[in-house]
Structure formats: structure tokens, C-alpha cells
Amino acid sequence: MSFRTADLCDRFADRHLQIAEPIFKPYGQSTVFSGPVKTLKVFEDDVLLHKALAEPGAGRVLVIDGGGSHRCALVGADAARDAVANGWAGLVIYGCVRDSAVLNTLPIGIRAMHTHPAPSHHRRGAGEQDTLISFSGVNFKTGYFLYADEDGIIVADSELL
Numbered sequence: 356m357s358f359r360t361a362d363l364c365d366r367f368a369d370r371h372l373q374i375a376e377p378i379f380k381p382y383g384q385s386t387v388f389s390g391p392v393k394t395l396k397v398f399e400d401d402v403l404l405h406k407a408l409a410e411p412g413a414g415r416v417l418v419i420d421g422g423g424s425h426r427c428a429l430v431g432a433d434a435a436r437d438a439v440a441n442g443w444a445g446l447v448i449y450g451c452v453r454d455s456a457v458l459n460t461l462p463i464g465i466r467a468m469h470t471h472p473a474p475s476h477h478r479r480g481a482g483e484q485d486t487l488i489s490f491s492g493v494n495f496k497t498g499y500f501l502y503a504d505e506d507g508i509i510v511a512d513s514e515l516l
Contacts, residue, residue, distance in 0.1 A: 375509070386505055390444035391498060394484065408437040417438070450467065451469045
């Protein structure tokens with residue numbers, strides 16, 4: 356599938372498209388990715404994240420509200436490899452990643468705020484799945500559709516392509 360977010364904004368100007376504030380940096384080899392959204396809300400705890408990435412991704416995009424934490428990384432090389440192996444199209448992380456050199460060799464699209472060398476904590480698996488999460492000026496909901504490229508991220512409540 357080939358698209359440009361700018362073209363989608365022009366083509367679907369009559370629809371309610373949410374456009375993420377430009378706070379994310381690109382990682383992974385796939386600079387253009389899209390898919391149905393699955394949401395996850397965690398804070399400095401990657402237990403639910405690893406469980407989600409172990410599920411079949413089926414071309415979905417896992418959107419992770421990590422509370423914008425800059426104290427550790429939620430996603431590293433192992434988690435990203437699991438995402439690739441299980442068919443996730445992409446990851447959008449309101450937080451940090453690590454192992455960025457490895458992430459940039461993997462065939463997946465990743466957007467995150469920054470890098471951080473420390474891993475997240477393995478705690479009790481606290482968090483929520485498939486709930487409405489909001490960050491970067493966008494309300495993300497499981498079942499919405501996300502489109503990302505070099506120009507940004509847009510979210511629609513139904514599939515555009």
C-alpha cells in the first residue's frame with residue numbers, strides 16, 4: 356500500500372482526521388506504515404507490552420501511551436523483533452525506545468519521542484488495553500486507523516484506503 360499523509364489530508368478534507376502533533380522521531384526501516392489501531396496504556400512497565408506483541412499483529416499498529424516518560428525505554432530490540440515476527444505493522448510510543456541502531460534495521464515502522472538507554476521496569480503488568488488514550492493532540496481508540504509517513508501521523512475513525 357502506498358500513500359502520503361499529505362495526500363490523505365487533501366483527499367479526505369471533508370472527514371474528521373486527527374493529526375498528531377509533531378513530537379515523534381522515526382525508527383525502523385518502514386518510514387511509511389498504516390493499520391488498525393490497538394491501544395495500550397502503561398507506565399514504565401513493559402509486561403503488558405510484551406504480552407501484546409506476542410499476539411498476532413495482523414497488520415495492526417500498537418499505540419502505546421507510556422505517559423511521555425523520559426526515565427526509561429518501553430521498547431527495545433527484543434520487543435521490536437517480537438513485533439516484526441508477529442506481524443505488527445508499526446508501533447507508536449508516547450515514551451522512549453532503546454537499541455535504536457538495531458531498531459533501524461528492522462522491517463517495521465516505529466515512532467517514539469526519544470531514546471533512553473535504561474530498560475523499563477518489569478513490574479506487575481499494570482496498565483490497560485483497548486481503552487481510549489490521548490496524547491499528541493489525538494484520541495486513539497482500538498479499531499481506529501492510523502497512517503504514518505515522513506510528514507506525520509493521521510488517525511481516522513474508519514479505514515481511508
